[in-house]
Amino acid sequence: MGNSMYHYWKSQPEVLRQILEQRKSQTEEFVKLFCAVNPDKLYLIGSGTSLNAERAAAGYMETMLDVDVCAVPSSRIPQLRGERPMVVFISQGGSSTNTLQAMEQLAAYPSISITGEAECEIRRRSSHHMLIGCGEELAGPKTVGYTASVLCFYICALEAALAAGTIGPDKYDAEIGVLDLAVNQMEENIRRTEAWFRRNQDELVQIRKYVLVGCGSAFAAATEGCLKILETIKVPSMSFEFEEYLHGPIILTDRELGGVFYISDAPGERERMMELARCHAHFSPYAYMVTTDESIQGAKVLHALRTGHDHTQIFEAVLLPQLLAARVPELLGLAEGSPAYDLYTKNCPTKYNNGR
Numbered sequence: 001m002g003n004s005m006y007h008y009w010k011s012q013p014e015v016l017r018q019i020l021e022q023r024k025s026q027t028e029e030f031v032k033l034f035c036a037v038n039p040d041k042l043y044l045i046g047s048g049t050s051l052n053a054e055r056a057a058a059g060y061m062e063t064m065l066d067v068d069v070c071a072v073p074s075s076r077i078p079q080l081r082g083e084r085p086m087v088v089f090i091s092q093g094g095s096s097t098n099t100l101q102a103m104e105q106l107a108a109y110p111s112i113s114i115t116g117e118a119e120c121e122i123r124r125r126s127s128h129h130m131l132i133g134c135g136e137e138l139a140g141p142k143t144v145g146y147t148a149s150v151l152c153f154y155i156c157a158l159e160a161a162l163a164a165g166t167i168g169p170d171k172y173d174a175e176i177g178v179l180d181l182a183v184n185q186m187e188e189n190i191r192r193t194e195a196w197f198r199r200n201q202d203e204l205v206q207i208r209k210y211v212l213v214g215c216g217s218a219f220a221a222a223t224e225g226c227l228k229i230l231e232t233i234k235v236p237s238m239s240f241e242f243e244e245y246l247h248g249p250i251i252l253t254d255r256e257l258g259g260v261f262y263i264s265d266a267p268g269e270r271e272r273m274m275e276l277a278r279c280h281a282h283f284s285p286y287a288y289m290v291t292t293d294e295s296i297q298g299a300k301v302l303h304a305l306r307t308g309h310d311h312t313q314i315f316e317a318v319l320l321p322q323l324l325a326a327r328v329p330e331l332l333g334l335a336e337g338s339p340a341y342d343l344y345t346k347n348c349p350t351k352y353n354n355g356r
């Protein structure tokens with residue numbers, strides 16, 4: 001239990017609270033570099049869940065810092081643009097070979113690395129470094145590593161924006177208040193997600209393919225959630241932005257498709273999404289809704305607490321697929337990992353020195 005995915009899943013509110021509390025010291029190195037470089041373009045570079053965290057956080061960082069923020073995969077480095085670009089490498093384990101390669105390729109630019117592991121190759125090769133703040137996550141597929149990475153990007157943006165004067169103290173306090181609320185709500189959202197799982201457990205173990213549909217940050221969280229589902233339950237799992245789903249992918253709906261619909265709170269959009277969930281339920285027994293609307297009732301409905309701010313929906317929407325990934329494999333008696341993954345990475349390593 002101590003190193004299980006479930007254990008890390010459940011630890012999220014506590015870890016995130018600690019990151020919020022220590023935000024000044026944790027972001028010190030980032031803020032110093034940001035103020036020295038005064039970048040007009042910020043590149044976030046990483047792989048897998050780290051890449052999903054970058055993508056989730058980029059929009060908020062851009063708004064707070066008032067600079068262009070580009071989230072790119074380690075293996076696809078573009079020609080850097082801007083007069084004063086700054087690079088942020090993120091790696092939870094700190095040893096991904098493609099991120100190390102990206103660091104070599106971009107050695108001429110001012111950069112900082114952010115890692116989960118305190119002792120790692122990426123840190124050894126960095127001139128500037130900071131920790132994600134979630135400690136070592138020993139379970140293979142990361143849960144707290146994701147939400148901690150997103151929060152880490154958020155606090156970097158807030159502290160640097162305050163130091164650079166892009167936002168004033170009142171705005172800063174208000175933004176911290178929103179993050180604080182989201183982390184407090186996470187505790188109750190964890191409880192509600194577990195209760196939802198218990199109510200639906202018997203049918204959840206039968207689902208052989210998934211689609212997760214959301215808007216804004218719920219879509220970003222759904223994308224990370226799908227990665228978790230397919231890495232653990234080992235079934236196809238797709239995420240779509242709501243309106244994009246209607247433009248074709250909906251055609252895949254059949255009685256075996258499990259659908260999770262994050263119902264938007266925006267008027268108009270909310271009704272259209274509700275209708276989509278009802279349409280899915282018409283064809284499949286596996287139609288699940290996540291909503292703040294208490295008037296919608298039923299065992300399949302998960303009532304979530306939200307702050308009313310899009311960027312904090314990450315911390316709520318990702319909980320459901322993360323819990324599926326943490327619990328369903330054990331109920332199905334599935335083995336961890338895969339022979340194909342092991343064979344491939346033996347011949348073509350993705351971690352420096354096997355991650356040691």
Ligand SMILES: O=P(O)(O)OC[C@H]1O[C@](O)(CO)[C@@H](O)[C@@H]1O
Binds near residue numbers: 050090091099
């Ligand atoms: O964030 P890191 O440690 O660079 O790892 C990138 C990805 O590689 C994996 O470790 C798989 O090789 C994923 O779990 C992770 O998201």
